[in-house]
Structure formats: structure tokens, C-alpha cells
Amino acid sequence: MYYTASLKGDECNRCGVCILSCPEANAIKLIKLNGKAKEIEICELRCKGCGLCVEMCPQAALEVVQR
Ligand code: SF4
Ligand code: SF4
Numbered sequence: 001m002y003y004t005a006s007l008k009g010d011e012c013n014r015c016g017v018c019i020l021s022c023p024e025a026n027a028i029k030l031i032k033l034n035g036k037a038k039e040i041e042i043c044e045l046r047c048k049g050c051g052l053c054v055e056m057c058p059q060a061a062l063e064v065v066q067r
Helices: 017-021 052-056
Strands: 003-007 028-033 037-042 062-066
Touching: 003 037, 017 028, 017 052, 052 062
Parallel strands: none
Antiparallel strands: 003 062, 028 037
């Protein structure tokens, strides 16, 4: 069984704490949408589902889900 981090709801304020807390390179990052707005993107292949980002997110905007 595999797990991955996932955004839930609209509470993410793009603070970047999750990116700093993640031990896996490029598993979670900010990407540009429509050339300007930024959004958190999680790479399910790189994410190990450890849940560190979920614990560190000040907005409770992440969860670990089965993939
Ligand atoms: S730590 Fe939470 S609020 Fe901050 S960018 Fe990551 S998901 Fe968004
Ligand atoms: S669950 Fe772990 S590996 Fe996946 S994005 Fe969060 S901190 Fe990184």
C-alpha cells in the first residue's frame, strides 16, 4: 500500500513550510499557474507519504492519502 501527501480544501497560503520540511527532493514544490499564480504541487512518484509536511503545515492544508 502506498501513501502520498495531498492538498485538501483551500487553506493553503503558499507559505512554503511544507517544501522546507520535506526530506525528499522535489516531492513537493510551488509551481506557476497561468504564468503568475502559484500552487503547491505534489509529485506522487517522489513523495514517500511520510507525513512531515502534513505535521508542519500551519494551515492544516495537507493530508496523507492512499494512492
Ligand atoms: S505548508 Fe501548508 S499552507 Fe504552507 S505552502 Fe505548504 S500546504 Fe500551503
Ligand atoms: S509526505 Fe513526506 S515525502 Fe511526501 S511531500 Fe510530505 S514531507 Fe515530502
